[in-house]
Amino acid sequence: MPDPMYRRIAEDLRQKIESGELGHGTQLPTELELREQYEASRNTVRDAVKWLISRGLVETRPGQGTFVVEMTDPFVTFLSVPETGGLEGVSYASEVTALGRKPTITPPRVEIQLATGAVAGALRLSEGATVVSRHQQRFIDDTPWSLQTTFYPMRFVEAGAVRLIQAADIGEGVVKYFTTALGIKQIGYSDKILVRSPDPNETVFFKLPDDGRVAVVEVLRTGYDENGDPIRVTATAYPADRNQFVFNVGHVPEEIAGPTGGQATPANGAPSKGG
Amino acid sequence: MPDPMYRRIAEDLRQKIESGELGHGTQLPTELELREQYEASRNTVRDAVKWLISRGLVETRPGQGTFVVEMTDPFVTFLSVPETGGLEGVSYASEVTALGRKPTITPPRVEIQLATGAVAGALRLSEGATVVSRHQQRFIDDTPWSLQTTFYPMRFVEAGAVRLIQAADIGEGVVKYFTTALGIKQIGYSDKILVRSPDPNETVFFKLPDDGRVAVVEVLRTGYDENGDPIRVTATAYPADRNQFVFNVGHVPEEIAGPTGGQATPANGAPSKGG
DNA sequence: CCGTATTTGTTCGTATGTATT
DNA sequence: CAATACATACGAACAAATACG
Numbered sequence: 001m002p003d004p005m006y007r008r009i010a011e012d013l014r015q016k017i018e019s020g021e022l023g024h025g026t027q028l029p030t031e032l033e034l035r036e037q038y039e040a041s042r043n044t045v046r047d048a049v050k051w052l053i054s055r056g057l058v059e060t061r062p063g064q065g066t067f068v069v070e071m072t073d074p075f076v077t078f079l080s081v082p083e084t085g086g087l088e089g090v091s092y093a094s095e096v097t098a099l100g101r102k103p104t105i106t107p108p109r110v111e112i113q114l115a116t117g118a119v120a121g122a123l124r125l126s127e128g129a130t131v132v133s134r135h136q137q138r139f140i141d142d143t144p145w146s147l148q149t150t151f152y153p154m155r156f157v158e159a160g161a162v163r164l165i166q167a168a169d170i171g172e173g174v175v176k177y178f179t180t181a182l183g184i185k186q187i188g189y190s191d192k193i194l195v196r197s198p199d200p201n202e203t204v205f206f207k208l209p210d211d212g213r214v215a216v217v218e219v220l221r222t223g224y225d226e227n228g229d230p231i232r233v234t235a236t237a238y239p240a241d242r243n244q245f246v247f248n249v250g251h252v253p254e255e256i257a258g259p260t261g262g263q264a265t266p267a268n269g270a271p272s273k274g275g
Numbered sequence: 276m277p278d279p280m281y282r283r284i285a286e287d288l289r290q291k292i293e294s295g296e297l298g299h300g301t302q303l304p305t306e307l308e309l310r311e312q313y314e315a316s317r318n319t320v321r322d323a324v325k326w327l328i329s330r331g332l333v334e335t336r337p338g339q340g341t342f343v344v345e346m347t348d349p350f351v352t353f354l355s356v357p358e359t360g361g362l363e364g365v366s367y368a369s370e371v372t373a374l375g376r377k378p379t380i381t382p383p384r385v386e387i388q389l390a391t392g393a394v395a396g397a398l399r400l401s402e403g404a405t406v407v408s409r410h411q412q413r414f415i416d417d418t419p420w421s422l423q424t425t426f427y428p429m430r431f432v433e434a435g436a437v438r439l440i441q442a443a444d445i446g447e448g449v450v451k452y453f454t455t456a457l458g459i460k461q462i463g464y465s466d467k468i469l470v471r472s473p474d475p476n477e478t479v480f481f482k483l484p485d486d487g488r489v490a491v492v493e494v495l496r497t498g499y500d501e502n503g504d505p506i507r508v509t510a511t512a513y514p515a516d517r518n519q520f521v522f523n524v525g526h527v528p529e530e531i532a533g534p535t536g537g538q539a540t541p542a543n544g545a546p547s548k549g550g
Numbered sequence: 551c552c553g554t555a556t557t558t559g560t561t562c563g564t565a566t567g568t569a570t571t
Numbered sequence: 572c573a574a575t576a577c578a579t580a581c582g583a584a585c586a587a588a589t590a591c592g
Contacts, residue, residue, distance in 0.1 A: 030576060031576070032576080046578090060577060060578090062577045062578065065575090065577080
């Protein structure tokens, strides 16, 4: 018996789940039943269930039981632009409706702030410089989907882009608005993607389990003008368990758009025999 | 008392960690000391510590104690190609050495397999068609960094690209080899990024904690030729806690290369006042 | 190398609270 | 209201890993 008992119980249940013997949504035996099946104490079977929870394989519902998690089909976000059409022409709304879902965006919450570390660095401002932040919550089919905050240097407002500090959506997009209002063109952007644990706000908004099991993907997009100067930085947070991201480079056939369904790992594992 | 006790203990410790009162690498009070400080039982303070572990804030070392985790500075992978230069000209090795680290790649493990769901779909082959897989383990400074498997349709081998089925690295890159050997040019690729929990192989190779807390980022890259036909699909898995990914679109200034250090969320949270 | 103290890991028992049916 | 099922909390004992003399 190399492994502790709660691990052996957990591996046994895991095998039953992954083999399909316990399908999505089905209820596991109750703690009392597991205790009898494995001849362990209730605390020990609870440790096994906790291990499964930390893998995202099951969830517990007080008063009901323990259930194999249902897989929601992931939403795919395109972070690159189609070859045809201007830079970043597609908006959030068009991305989503194209897939037959109903997008919602809250009106922006606008704040005037002092730039801190990461934002100041990305915008090449000194710490403490004034920036405008515009924060929006985005939903798909009434499900919370992402939290987005964009930071702009205050000089753009002073130069006449006053709609930045109005709490109303800029329908045509800020990129186009900058072109018409200021003559500033965004000719490129850089996306940095990282995965981290959610902060308390994100946990509440996305209704994530409060054990921090589900990570968030943060996409940091910095836009540049013709002089190579950064004109804005956008931080968007997505729950990692319901999102995928696609980048196309060069020429890619059209059909590679919709969700392709199965995303199981194509055997990145051990060799068929030996190691 | 709204929250359970173990949560209040955990939040208190969390606050001490995030405020810097408990710096990286420092030891937390022992379970016995915590039990005295918070007047709770050992099991309760252990539940609090488990909550911190699941957030990746601390780690326990049997026989030693509980410690605030050390942050390793993340490695940045560029998934887009520089504007100058051919499609996908940069190789893994040059990406890494440019940042002053020593890359290592194992010789490929070559297998002949039957295409399954995801791979068959991406390569537009029928299920059960023959494919060649080439699997490599990649290290940086002797730290396991990624697991990569590329799948090619067998027809390329039959057409003369015999080096695909040799267990030796293809120094100039498979993309270039395809051009010289077969006259096939990759004119674009599509990257799909997703986050999932590690499988047992990845847990061992990356030395991840066996509680599945650290996710892996999987990058699925499908390459296309001039006819829009897929010529290969590469699946690369990275531990989510040590990696970031950068995509550049359009024109982006040169300096946006090195690790920019701080990756704290730039305030995607609640408003300064109210909700 | 050995033995001891310290610290976390595992397992059991028990009691009580809370959510759902 | 009662029954069921999971959540929290306490106490206890022994095992395993580590550090130190």
